[in-house]
Structures are given as structure tokens and as C-alpha cells.
Amino acid sequence: MAFYRLGGEWSRSRRWRRFARVWMQRCPLWIFSLCLLSLIYFSFFGIKVQFHGLRHGQVNQGIFSSNEIGELEFSRPPRAKSRKHHVPCEVRFLESVDDLVEPENYMKFVQFSLTYITKEEIPDENNIFKPQFGGHQTLKQRENSYYARNQTLHCGFVKGPEGFPSTGFDLHEKDKEYMATCKVVVSSCIFGSSDFLRRPTKSKIHTYSKKNVCLVMFLDELTLAKLSSEGQIPDDNGYIGLWRIIVVKNLPYADMRKTGKIPKFLSHRLFQSARYSIWIDSKMRLQADPLLILEYFLWRKRSEYAISNHYDRHCVWEEVLQNKRLNKYNHSAIDEQFRFYQSDGLMKFNESDPSSPLPSYVPEGSFIVRAHTPMSNLFSCLWFNEVNQFTSRDQLSFAYTFLKLRRMNPGKSFFLNMFKDCERRAIAKLFHHRTEDSHPPPAS
Numbered sequence: 001m002a003f004y005r006l007g008g009e010w011s012r013s014r015r016w017r018r019f020a021r022v023w024m025q026r027c028p029l030w031i032f033s034l035c036l037l038s039l040i041y042f043s044f045f046g047i048k049v050q051f052h053g054l055r056h057g058q059v060n061q062g063i064f065s066s067n068e069i070g071e072l073e074f075s076r077p078p079r080a081k082s083r084k085h086h087v088p089c090e091v092r093f094l095e096s097v098d099d100l101v102e103p104e105n106y107m108k109f110v111q112f113s114l115t116y117i118t119k120e121e122i123p124d125e126n127n128i129f130k131p132q133f134g135g136h137q138t139l140k141q142r143e144n145s146y147y148a149r150n151q152t153l154h155c156g157f158v159k160g161p162e163g164f165p166s167t168g169f170d171l172h173e174k175d176k177e178y179m180a181t182c183k184v185v186v187s188s189c190i191f192g193s194s195d196f197l198r199r200p201t202k203s204k205i206h207t208y209s210k211k212n213v214c215l216v217m218f219l220d221e222l223t224l225a226k227l228s229s230e231g232q233i234p235d236d237n238g239y240i241g242l243w244r245i246i247v248v249k250n251l252p253y254a255d256m257r258k259t260g261k262i263p264k265f266l267s268h269r270l271f272q273s274a275r276y277s278i279w280i281d282s283k284m285r286l287q288a289d290p291l292l293i294l295e296y297f298l299w300r301k302r303s304e305y306a307i308s309n310h311y312d313r314h315c316v317w318e319e320v321l322q323n324k325r326l327n328k329y330n331h332s333a334i335d336e337q338f339r340f341y342q343s344d345g346l347m348k349f350n351e352s353d354p355s356s357p358l359p360s361y362v363p364e365g366s367f368i369v370r371a372h373t374p375m376s377n378l379f380s381c382l383w384f385n386e387v388n389q390f391t392s393r394d395q396l397s398f399a400y401t402f403l404k405l406r407r408m409n410p411g412k413s414f415f416l417n418m419f420k421d422c423e424r425r426a427i428a429k430l431f432h433h434r435t436e437d438s439h440p441p442p443a444s
Contacts, residue, residue: 089422131160133252134388155381168252182214189218199241281366303417309360361399
């Protein structure tokens, strides 16, 4: 019996060791299979996980207090199930530019005279002085500049005293002479080799416009070298396709986006003889005749400035949050700018308010059409000064600048046409910015 019991215990021990060995061999396979099945299940049927912190708006709050964060309603909205698809809509241009004439009395908008500060001296109380392209505007000067009246104001291109270096955006004299001849201008820029050169669609632009409209592309030397290495070299007259290439030296800002706001906003300073200008971002290709664009967006609407509304957002509060989500700019700098605007009266956009002066407080600023009227020029200077003072995210400062200009000049209307974003998409094709693995487009 004793021998039998010992044999049974030995047999059970042997079976346990065999089971353990089989388990160790097959366990990883079972675990892997279970994980694979779970992954397949979640891929087909989805998984719903609630993040408590996101529902309560726990985002980068920067310098906002808890009360201000509550006021801003910075809780994250639910994500859309599918990405919105934005498409062009019909734009009813005239058939031809033949016999196209500026309407009689079109330019009879508010009249006043603007001159610009072109040079600053060293203040007596300041022993450390550094000239700046945008100048050193005081708060008092800033406030007074919003009045639509005869005045001299900051509007870029400010030089320092004799003996100080240039503040930047230096152009060749031959290019300046060409720019002085322009009456109608389409302009764009590429700085820091951030985009490919998108040539306007020749078949969409009439012969008369090709001869009488200046199409100017501002480049820095880095971008010109990059384009040249890709085979896009200016001809003997300085053209690549329809674009007249103008090289800018000594860029005023380290931030290429802020430097790009100079030709975007200050076309009336660069093209001092021009009556009209059209701005198009370098990520877009022009697909309509410039003169037909003027007729449709300005003359037909009796407007002196035209810009499209944003395709997705209409309130500056939303735009602030989106810029911070995508880390478009330093969060503290955005907070500082936004809090200043709130303290100076910026309110939320209310789409249900029939008296709202604009259909949206957030523009899609990649396409701007403007007449060089006093009010249009003043607004452009004011908008540029906000970008110069704060962040380069011009969508944050658009509504504040427009509303403050309007509030401080009762009885002096600024005729701004904010058109639909789908119209913008109909007249210019949108592309992605240049990346390291992207290839240049074929010449058109």
C-alpha cells in the first residue's frame, strides 16, 4: 500500500509538470490570438471611451483665470463623425472683359487723407533704441489711428535715424520702378521656401488683363534658389509664367508668416499708383480673370473691400481655441492678445442677431479684393499694426480691427463685402503647403 500511494503521488506530480510545460508553450499563442480578435472587433465595431478631463475643458489655459476660461466655454465640442467636404459654388462672372468699365461714381466712398510715418528718431529717455519695420507705436498713437480722418500713422516701412541699418523688406530700384506703373495688381509671396510656385491658369485670363494687370510674386533669396534648382528660373524680363518675380532682401521678421503680412495687407504702400489690388495666398492657383473678379466682388456689390468668411468657424472664441489646439502660435501670446481685445470690447459672434455687421467674425484671409480707398487703406494699416504688435494669426485680429474702426467712426461707413467661402474656392484652387517629400507641380 505504501508503495502504491508513493507511486500515485509520483504519477500526479508527473502529470502536473506535463500540464505546466504545455501551458507555458501555448499560453503566449492564446494571448496573442485573444489580442488579435479584440483588435479586429474594435476596428469593425468601434469603441467608445469617455475622457473625463476633456468633457470639463482641461486644456492649456495659459494666462486665463478659471472664470475667464468658463466665459470662453473652452470645453471641447464632440468630434464630427466625418470630415466636412467643402466644394465650390457658382460665381456668375461676366462673359468677357470687353467693354468693362469702372462704374460711374464708384469711388465716392468716405474721403480723407492718409500719410505715413516713414522715420523715427531716438526718444530722449531711451538710450537703447532698435529701429523696427513697424515702428514704435504708443498706445495713444494706436488709439488715435482708428479715427477715419486726415492723419499720419504707422503703417510699416518705418526707418530709423541716419546711420542705423535698414529695417527690412528691401527691393531693387528697377523693381520699384515697375511697381510704380501698376494700376491693378494681383500679388502673392513665398518666403522661407514654404510653397511651390503656383502659376495662374492662362486660359482663364483674357489677353487684355495679361497686358494691363500686374501679377507680382514676392520671393526671398532662399525661395528663388529653391525654385531655380527645380527648373523654375525667371526669364530675361523677370517672369516665370505670368508672375513677375520680385526678390525681397533683408526680411524684417524672423517669423516668415509675419513677413508675409506685408504684401498681404500693405499693397497700397508697395504699389502706390494702384487703384485696385487682389491678394492670393501662395498655396492657391488663380483660376479667374482679375478684372472680372473686381467687377463681381467690388463694383457689382458697391464695396471697397472683399474677403470671404471662414469655411468652418465664425466666432473669435472658436478661432482662439483652434489655434491653441493645433499649436499654431505660442499659447501665452494668444492669451495676451485675446484678453486685450476682450478688455477693449470684443464680443462673441451671434449668428442669430440680424443687426450683426458681418456674417462671420472669422475670415478666410487667403483671398482679398480691395479698392485703394482711404477707408480700405486705413483698415489695412490698422490690421497690419495688430499683427505687428501681437501674433501673426491675422484671423484673431480681423473682427476686433473692423468692429473698433466701425465703433469709433459713426456715420462713416466702411463697405466691406464678406462673401461665401465656396465662392473663394470657385476662383482659386487650393493646394497643400510644400513638404520635404512633395514634388513641384508641372508648368501650366
